[in-house]
Amino acid sequence: MNPIIQAVEKNLDFTQNKTLKQMVYDAFRKTIILGDIPAGTRINEKEFSDVLNISRTPIRYALQRLVSENLVEHRPRIGIIVKGISIRDAYEIYDIRKSLDALAAERAMKLMTPQDFAELTALLETGEALNAANDVDAVLKNFSDFNAFLYEKSQMPRLKAIILELQTYLVYFRDVAVRSTNRREEALAEHWLILRAMENQQAEQLQ
Incomplete structure (x- = not known):
């Protein structure tokens, strides 16, 4: 498994009383803030969906929120790139x-x-x-x-x-x-x- 996906999966806690969208967002956010996804990494939405067996909707929701927090950025013709915390x-x-x-x-x-x-x-x-x-x-x-x-x-x-x-x-x-x-x-x-x-x-x- 891609180590980046594995890092996110480790922080994906299905025991919480939250919606899937919120859990996926929390997992991505924690993984990025802890530095387990290096700055400059491209996040492949489809690959995450396929490997984690999760629809692309909650993943897209998580990434959109992370864009608004400036933790990732959307680059035209490239996709979502991790910015992290400087x-x-x-x-x-x-x-x-x-x-x-x-x-x-x-x-x-x-x-x-x-x-x-x-x-x-x-x-x-x-x-x-x-x-x-x-x-x-x-x-x-x-x-x-x-x-x-x-x-x-x-x-x-x-x-x-x-x-x-x-x-x-x-x-x-x-x-x-x-x-x-x-x-x-x-x-x-x-x-x-x-x-x-x-x-x-x-x-x-x-x-």
């Missing part, structure tokens, strides 16, 4: 994400209880232990749990939804960066600074 894209998304994260953290700071702060402290202590054990995958999950905790405590569901949508684009870059020991230690130190600023109700420092 470093420039990542910087732009990170800048947006930073502003939204700061807003979520500041809102959470004002609403969190002493018990919430104790829970967040315990979460960071767990992250330190996991990092010391060099359990990289668990550290990555711990970082995600840290962010998710702040989003939940901000009590801003729409903001949370927007941030999580952006986060999808950044998973690949984050995982590459955080696998560096130095970057993991820096991130942990930053999380502790965020916690201290929140405990002291220092909005400027938190920003």
Whole structure:
């Protein structure tokens, strides 16, 4: 099987309570964002349909949505070509994400209880232990749990939804960066600074 098709098939989850069009779109999107379909790759709609035994309609729907997201492009007389996420894209998304994260953290700071702060402290202590054990995958999950905790405590569901949508684009870059020991230690130190600023109700420092 074509390795590109195999990568998409791996991310095609039929257990979800979604339409086939949505599942195919999700699979293509995830595969492209994770970099498993290299930029410049041409997507052959018919080949995907034949190999995956799926009609061309949901595949065409997925590709049209990906064109609108600028993850792929339609080139006349050539077809659909993968663009992927560039470093420039990542910087732009990170800048947006930073502003939204700061807003979520500041809102959470004002609403969190002493018990919430104790829970967040315990979460960071767990992250330190996991990092010391060099359990990289668990550290990555711990970082995600840290962010998710702040989003939940901000009590801003729409903001949370927007941030999580952006986060999808950044998973690949984050995982590459955080696998560096130095970057993991820096991130942990930053999380502790965020916690201290929140405990002291220092909005400027938190920003």
